């Protein structure tokens with residue numbers, strides 16, 4: 731797994747990029763310290779929206795062969811898509827806990843590990859899902875993704891107290907010496923980032939703030955990666 735540098739890994743969400751200038755936006759983010767790219771896939775069923783598909787993924791992978799790509803599957807049938815993105819060169823594939831029953835999720839994780847030994851595997855939880863429900867998966871996965879907005883749209887407001895869920899998972903991971911990253915996704919900007927970093931998150935996803943919320947991609951990346959206590963609340 732990639733190490734934190736210096737306080738947090740930034741995963742800019744391409745959902746928030748300028749689609750007509752995506753190459754430029756990605757280059758800027760990488761130039762200013764983004765180590766991952768977050769790629770949101772929505773099927774119009776698990777969430778009420780359609781987003782980024784296989785065609786775009788292939789282009790991004792080909793243009794940026796070295797970057798770590800984090801695929802967030804907001805789809806009702808993750809087993810249909812995990813293999814596809816793994817084959818196309820995703821580094822991390824995250825599916826939603828709410829999309830699969832316990833046995834099916836365990837089975838999927840097992841088969842992904844067997845077939846793609848280098849692939850990192852993540853499980854995401856929606857804001858209303860209790861953290862206790864994913865404890866039993868933490869020993870088998872690399873990343874737990876805590877949604878701090880309802881999945882489906884960029885540009886929403888951070889749901890207050892999401893950092894409490896992060897803290898709870900962080901404590902559980904530390905207490906049990908598990909090797910699992912905590913990632914947060916939704917409503918992260920200059921006013922909310924320090925709360926999630928203080929709660930112990932390893933990876934911060936940010937879309938609208940990075941690509942249009944701070945005046946420049948450079949400024950947004952700096953703020954998230956390096957912090958700036960004087961502007962936080």
Ligand code: DX5
Pocket residue numbers: 743744745746768770802879880881882883884885886915916917918935936937938939
């Ligand atoms: C929302 C997506 C997010 C989204 C975040 O369902 O999973 O990755 O792009 O966007 P912001 O950072 O604008 O909340």
Ligand code: ZN
Pocket residue numbers: 743768769770802915935
């Ligand atoms: Zn996402």
